[in-house]
Amino acid sequence: MKIKILILTIFACLVFSGLGFADEIIVSINGNVVENDGLVLVESGVLYGLVSEFANNVGIEVKWLENAKLAVLMIGEDYVSFGMETNQLIINNRKYEMANHTIVRNGRIYAPIDVLFEHLDIEHEWNEKLVHVELYNERLKIEQKSVIKVYPYTEEELLWLARIIEVEARGKSINARTAVGNVVMNRVASPRFPNTVFEVIYQRGQFPPAHRSTFASSVPTEESVIAAKRAFLGVQIAKDCLFFNYIPFKTKSDDFYKLIEGNYFYY
Secondary structure, three states, X not given: OOOOOOOOOOOOOOOOOOOOOOOOXXXXXXXXXXXXXXXXXXEOOEEEEEHHHHHXXXXXXXXXXXXXXXXXXXXXXXXXXXXXXXXXXXXXXXXXXXXXXOEEEOOEEEEEHHHHHHHHOOEEEEEOOOOEEEEEOOOOOOOHHHEOOOOOOOHHHHHHHHHHHHHHHOOOOHHHHHHHHHHHHHHHHOOOOOOOHHHHHHOOOOOHHHHOOOHHHOOOOHHHHHHHHHHHOOXXXXXXXXXXXXXXXXXXXXXXXXXXXXXXXXX
């Protein structure tokens, strides 16, 4: 195997200029959005991947050397080793310096994705605004139960969802905006409500701001467009919720989910 250390820093900043915080990383594998479940995380602006999980997934054996505290990947005739909280990468007993150190979370080693994926032959694309990483390798296996249902939205649907998010959650974080988008999409999926984004938004007595004269021509901010895309991609901040309001519903206390930045969400 050709030894090639790709030393790049992926600046995955989650607090954008003018954008709120989005804390859930969307992971796609060969075009399928899947549950992250600790596969990928971001810390200090660096994107990390779980060494053992990704190596095993593409059929590479991993051995743990307890005395040396090393996770050793046997890739062809080469031994690629990642240590704990170190910027040293060891290949066939030769040490190389990585731009970023490994981290350990819950007893598991995470390596900077650029270095890890270089050796596992996994291609990736990172969209920092959507907080979405797309992975490509035909050997990557996914369990069907981990696949997240994605809504195949049109540009028109994106605009309508972003508009209602904007008027209902203006000035709030990406997560809080996404929660509003969740309610709309949960209604689209529910037999209790209309089955299109447009009809849900304009259903009588449901979203008062949608009936203002300026709503249909309003231009949503980038934050609301991002939140709408994340809702379409299956991010669930207000999972299964069908209602929200800025004051509590006295008649729905048994269905209360949580308070998110001033809005009360209900099942």
